[in-house]
Amino acid sequence: MPDPHSLSQDDVMHWPSHMGQGATRLCALDDGLLLGVTQGSLHRPTRIASEQPSCLVNLCFVVDGQLGAESESPLPSLRGGAGAAFAWFLPQARWTTELSQCHRLAALDLSVSREFVLAWAETWQLSLPNAWVSAVEGSDVPLIEVGGMPPAMLGHARLLVNQQGQTSMQRLRRESMVLELLSEYLFARVEAQRRTPASCKLAPIEIERALDAASRLANRLQDPPGVNEIAREVGLSGSRLKLAFSQIFGCGVYSYVKALRLEAARCALIEGQQVKAAALSVGYTRAGHFARHFRERFGIVPGRYGG
Incomplete structure (x- = not known):
């Protein structure tokens, strides 16, 4: 990973042709905040080895496709498709990231310094998930979690994937969207923690x-299956x-699909x-049905929405 301070412009690393397109x-944003945006199609499964610096909390948001990561230490793997979100803090850990063969892969990687998280949470009086507290306060303890993005958050991540440009306003826009995504993620994790009784926790599988x-x-x-x-x-x-969706996303399966459709x-x-x-x-397939649901969710008719 390059030094964030050396990135005055986006650093683009193109995939070798044998991997795909x-x-x-x-993109280095605020001090202590580095964004990576991966997009493309893979001809075959690919494994990438890297070492994570111990001063950073690392997050990955999967927008399209499938990916996973495994550590050399005996910890659970991180893997999932569209809508999955991972976070890890593992001092001096080597990781292997596995990218599955797919027609479309899109993911956001966010590296955040512990100092940034603490200062930001204090400034805005944000609660941190229990799993984060010891790690960002300086204890050398593993932080590892797998969760999901609620539909609004997935929609936000999808828009952020397509944010490009190097003007000051474009970079400022990207930074504000990253901070909003980070706050949505932390809020979602705190809420999932709050609504999950210890006696009803889900198994990792x-x-x-x-x-x-x-x-x-x-x-x-277009034609989602039933529950x-x-x-x-x-x-x-x-x-x-149903229980898993309630704990991870805060809604039922049907409500998740409906919200996901409208966000898309x-x-x-x-x-x-x-x-x-x-x-x-x-x-x-029915314009009136779509317009009514869209207005109920966003407070505006679809014909007046958009750029």
Whole structure:
């Protein structure tokens, strides 16, 4: 990883042709904040080895495709598809990142110094998840967590992936979006912690399978399967999948799909699609039905939304 202070412009690392077509852009934002944006398509699975500096909390937000990471130490792996979010702080740990073969991969990597997290949380009076507190206060303890992005957060991450440009205003816009994404993530983790009784915690395999279900749903918005069908696909019972979605995302499976559809349509409108095309892209065939749901969620009719 390059020194953030040496990046006055985005540093673009293009993938070798044998991997596929794509690149990773690195952008140093505020002091102690480094953003990486990976986009492309992979011809074959690829493994990348790297060493994480001990002074940083590292986060990964998967927008499209599948990826995972494994440490040399005996800790659980981090893996998931669209909608998954990881965070880790492992002093002097070597990591192997596995990128799956896919037509479209998009992910955000965010490296944040402990000092930045503490100062930012104190300034804005933000609560930190329990798993973060010891790590960012200086204790050499592993912080590792796997979670999911609620639909609004996934939509935000998708828009951030496409933010480019080197003017002062464009970089300031990108920085503000990164800070908003970080605050959404911390809030989501604190809320998940609050609503999860100790007696009802999910097993790691259940979290992994629920995130797999969320990723599958994100890729099938035009004709999403029912709860029991998607539960069977990932190897959970319908009741455990509902519990997992409630704990991870704070909503039921149906509500998650509905919100995900509307967020995807919102992103499409921002990117310039016409209302009808945006509605059809997420499975709405009746304009009135789409307009009503869109207005209920965002407070504005779709025809007046977007750029």
